[in-house]
Amino acid sequence: MNKKKLVKQLAAILALIMLFVGLDVGIYQLFIKRVTSHRSPAMQKQMIVVSDYVPFTGAPGVFSCDTAERIEGDIPTIDGATALLPLYAGFVESVYPEGSVIFNGEAYEEESAMHYTNTLGAYKDLVDGKADIILCAQPSDEQLAYAAEHGVEFEMTRIGSDAFVFIVNPSNTVDDITLDDVRGIYSGKINNWKELGGKNREIAAMQRVKNSGSQTALEKVMGDVPIAKDYTTLFGSPIGFSYRYYVTGLLAEDKVKILKINGVEPTPETIADGSYPISGGVYAISRKGDTNENVRKVKDFMLSPEGQKIVEQSGYIPIA
């Protein structure tokens, strides 16, 4: 047998194996490792542990008031954004009748007076009449248009605040950006961290789904500046956005860094005094003209000193 030929054949086989190994290691390091959650499957699905926020169960995440008058009769269905679950769970436990909430261990039953969907689902359900009060950030233009198409007008009552925050990996050396930088990043004009004083790495500007609460907040920050298409650069370093308490409280995620905006860190104090430039309102939203008196009673409770205490205890910023 030709020894030289055998060596060539073995080298070709080895080269092919190494090619696939290299490819798979690359896919693992640049893709699989980044998208593998360190949370349990249940947490991954729900993002937060829903059972920590079920009213009337002694759940640890629910803060309520035991002296408020409970509503009777036509009980309004309440729902809201994922990030505001502790808040409406606290309000429900304070003023709703105990038997009105039906949680089956994984989700709320259809006939329950409290649901837990998300911003997209909550706005749609409010318009469709499947929810009567929702707790969310401001609606997107599409959500307003959907309401208008169905002859519904929103009655928005601000009950608290939270900060809209931008987050990066802690390995990113940038700590502070300006609102103009945010607009530059998400319009695609700034695409390398070195332009902001960081390392020479591309910026992977992550976005969320259209009409989610935080994507709508980004659109409001951008104003008239068009948002570039969502893109992910494999070798870059990411930036994303969320709400402060969702990151620090509900997810308790300590492996991300929240950026200062215009030199101001989002703290309860800077959000309350308005020095953090992009604090977002937390709203209780109902249909204008809803004749159910309990809708008004529940919203009045949210604005009462007891209700505002729940806002604060749940991790958000009460209105002044």
Add this chain to the structure above:
Amino acid sequence: MKDKTFYILLALIFVIGTGITIGMFIHGCKLFQTISIVELISNWS
């Protein structure tokens, strides 16, 4: 090694390698749909 054996081996490695690579990619895409941006960023150093 006979040429036929060599080519069969190459083809086998190619098929298995491609299968594993595509499998990993599909697995990654499924994970990507369930992970939150917050956790993705925490994983992405």
